[in-house]
Amino acid sequence: MTSDAHQLAQRFLAFVNASPSPFHAVEECRRTLLASSFIELKEKEAWSLKPDSKYFFTRNRSTLIAFTVGGKFVPGTKSGFSIVGAHTDSPCLRVKPVSELSKAGYVSLGVECYGGGLWHTWFDRDLTVAGRAIVRAVDGQLQHRLVHIKRPILRVPTLAIHLNREVNSDGFKFNTETQLVPMLATAVKSRLEKTKGDDGKRRAGVEGKHHSTFLKLLSEELECSVDTIVDFELCLADTQPSAIGGLENEFIFSPRLDNLMSTFCALEALVTSSNAPGSLASDTSARIISLFDHEEIGSRSAQGADSAVMESTLRRIVSNVESNKDQRDTAFQETVAHSLLVSADMAHAVHPNYSDKHEENHRPVIHGGPVIKSNANQRYATNSVSGTVIREIARKHNIPVQEFVVRNDSACGSTIGPIVAGNLGMRTIDIGNPQLSMHSIRETCGVDDVTYAVQLIKAFFEDFPAMDARLDVD
Structure with a gap:
């Protein structure tokens, strides 16, 4: 574990300790975004969006959507949305x-x-x-x-x-x-x-x-x-705070890893990538993080992933950004076609005492990097196209990734990926950091995996437009 990985893990501990409810998690994200010069918008008010700028808004103070508008983002051409979705609630x-x-x-x-x-x-x-x-x-x-x-x-x-x-x-x-x-x-x-x-x-x-x-x-x-x-x-x-533990200080013992870990990593990656000098000025995309409430109960609410909030936001970006000069009727649909959603939720690490619960060729390990989650019955939205994008980006940056498929004799969980993919018709992949004790009051994951997830999401924001140009798949 490097000192940088340890420091990032400590920042995550501070975040989760300050976020005992979805309302607190959103407020922590809000503070970080304001400190990073993001402009707060209100859904009740008109938007006027400028290229090379950063924005966010909250709904019900338990869902937050933040986005950057690239300096070369032109809806309806070859520009798209680079989206990472996560959720703020926990059982x-x-x-x-x-x-x-x-x-x-x-x-x-x-x-x-x-x-x-x-x-x-x-x-x-x-x-x-x-x-x-x-x-x-x-x-x-x-x-x-x-x-x-x-x-x-x-x-x-x-x-x-x-x-x-x-x-x-x-x-x-x-x-x-x-x-x-x-x-x-x-x-x-x-x-x-x-x-x-x-x-x-x-x-x-x-x-x-x-x-x-x-x-x-x-x-x-x-x-x-x-x-x-x-x-x-x-x-x-x-009331017990999160902690780093294990013989080599390699574990994180914490409540609400599912899914404040993905929320934190998405936020960290968006802020870091947008703060890099010149990163936004040359960007042809809109980078977005969507942190939804109510995933743990099915996402069907006014602020859940199965609401109109995602589509409404994307349409408002297309309609209100200054670079959209022609206002073609199909600008929104064309932009969606150039987009990808990374649904980031936690994944099941193989358990040392119950290893037979995992399919033998799909046993993610702690410290092995983000897990690509697949399911033939579309409980996860990953397919060969979206999987290729993430694997290629990970390969370019030497970020380890793992694979997970549930056993045929076991029920498969789901998350926001298939919901948003179905509502928007957008290419989607489901990923997540490996963890143990999912949905317990105290969960366990790896320190190094925090860094891997932030690196992968940051690379996705920065590399996806060029990757999309290489995809000869409709």
């Missing part, structure tokens, strides 16, 4: 709209299961909450505010083995509605405020839905009064 527990629970002398927090998590890993962890709140300001404005309680306030305790002697022989089984419930406090009446009025009826607003002490803690973090909190969306998160 987690989320606070229910009415969360106050009380049973057996404990005050607990009602939660929902978001996505397909390995829920048994959430037991006996020091948990907290993070997300966004809508707060009513003094002037009546409704404001988006981030909140992150940076200390353990919640825990889902396991049942002692003395009361469940069969747990090791029969497996750890539990009901996600009744037994995956985090405790918040003991219900000692003299120490807790009542959440109901003297008439026994629930109070209005959030005060009638959540425990008063929990709301008080949120209000202190938000620096507002409880009665100005209109609503909130909160994720539960582990």
